[in-house]
Amino acid sequence: MTTLSETVRQITGADSVALGREIQSLWSGYGVIQCAELRTVDAEGLSTNVPVVIKHIDVSAARTNPRGWGSDISHQRKVRSYQVEKTFYDCFSPQCNQLCLVPNLIAATEKLDEGGWVIVLADLNALGFDRRKSEVDQRDIQACLAWLANFHAAFLGNMADGLWPIGTYWHLDTRPDELAAMPSGPLKQSAEQIDQRLNGATFQTLVHGDAKVANFCFSDDDRDRVSAVDFQYVGRGCGMKDVAYFISSCLSEQAALRQQESLLNFYFQQLQIAVTARNPEVKFSDLEREWRELYPFAWADFCRFLSGWSPGHWKLNSYSDQITQSVLDQLHRE
Numbered sequence: 001m002t003t004l005s006e007t008v009r010q011i012t013g014a015d016s017v018a019l020g021r022e023i024q025s026l027w028s029g030y031g032v033i034q035c036a037e038l039r040t041v042d043a044e045g046l047s048t049n050v051p052v053v054i055k056h057i058d059v060s061a062a063r064t065n066p067r068g069w070g071s072d073i074s075h076q077r078k079v080r081s082y083q084v085e086k087t088f089y090d091c092f093s094p095q096c097n098q099l100c101l102v103p104n105l106i107a108a109t110e111k112l113d114e115g116g117w118v119i120v121l122a123d124l125n126a127l128g129f130d131r132r133k134s135e136v137d138q139r140d141i142q143a144c145l146a147w148l149a150n151f152h153a154a155f156l157g158n159m160a161d162g163l164w165p166i167g168t169y170w171h172l173d174t175r176p177d178e179l180a181a182m183p184s185g186p187l188k189q190s191a192e193q194i195d196q197r198l199n200g201a202t203f204q205t206l207v208h209g210d211a212k213v214a215n216f217c218f219s220d221d222d223r224d225r226v227s228a229v230d231f232q233y234v235g236r237g238c239g240m241k242d243v244a245y246f247i248s249s250c251l252s253e254q255a256a257l258r259q260q261e262s263l264l265n266f267y268f269q270q271l272q273i274a275v276t277a278r279n280p281e282v283k284f285s286d287l288e289r290e291w292r293e294l295y296p297f298a299w300a301d302f303c304r305f306l307s308g309w310s311p312g313h314w315k316l317n318s319y320s321d322q323i324t325q326s327v328l329d330q331l332h333r334e
């Protein structure tokens, strides 16, 4: 079996590869994400070192995941997610500009012998995006929302060929176990309708699909920009799915309620600038009206997943309850 450094050497064309620090192992033992340096020596004997990050997925090493949902469905979803991530970097990431920065793909391959992938990316730390945050301030939040707005504008109308037909890791069709585990009640009964409302939106784009704070890389020198990583659940969808989930990842219920209006205003301001520049023919007021109406639906859809996956999760709070209730009331009235 070819070693990881040899595979990386072959696909990047480097003269040698020095594996470095392991950043983390992947969920349920599906592999590892690791720093490395690609060393190339030119004809004059001058060597250059390029810092990279390798995402090495080894499906054969997968264990049953620690939360106990080690079903075949979850394994299949996971395997597909890595294929999607490779496709995203290969075919879609070149459309991302500096305002929705993603790491450059250096090389990627599918390892047919052991069932897995090797994805070699530029190391964002070397580009100054070396801060990871669990606590964010207003400026950090705005930098992430600006990234989302620019990403959504870049892929408006995209058909997501080779990605998830419907993005996000909590999408209903991919979560039958969690739906079955949900307590019965109006949210469970309306799960399908909420999903259809989101899928039926006129304006669709690509959603990142797991846009939590942990998947953004921050820079102290460039505080208004971030880079995103982790494109396993990218697919077609309404941009509000990313925005609602991002807010749920970094704000308390009180803050989410207090800041909802100003954060949405900021996101739509950024979206308008980006859409107008990329797609002047789009009637932005229609897009904004539709997506604002869908913001509560995106929350309710995520709460549907949480209440089956992890009842009592801290994100299920009075803010999310209130939003979900408003959606259920609206559906009841219609």
Ligand SMILES: Nc1ncnc2c1ncn2[C@@H]1O[C@H](COP(=O)(O)OP(=O)(O)O)[C@@H](O)[C@H]1O
Pocket: 023, 024, 025, 026, 027, 033, 053, 055, 103, 121, 122, 123, 124, 125, 132, 214, 215, 216, 217, 229, 230, 231, 232
């Ligand atoms: N190209 C990169 N440059 C620097 N850091 C990275 C890069 N890609 C990933 N990382 C870091 O590794 C972490 C895990 O990568 P990610 O793709 O999110 O794996 P996982 O699917 O296990 O969450 C990220 O949160 C980020 O901090």
Ligand SMILES: [Mg+2]
Pocket: 214, 215, 229, 230
């Ligand atoms: Mg991640």
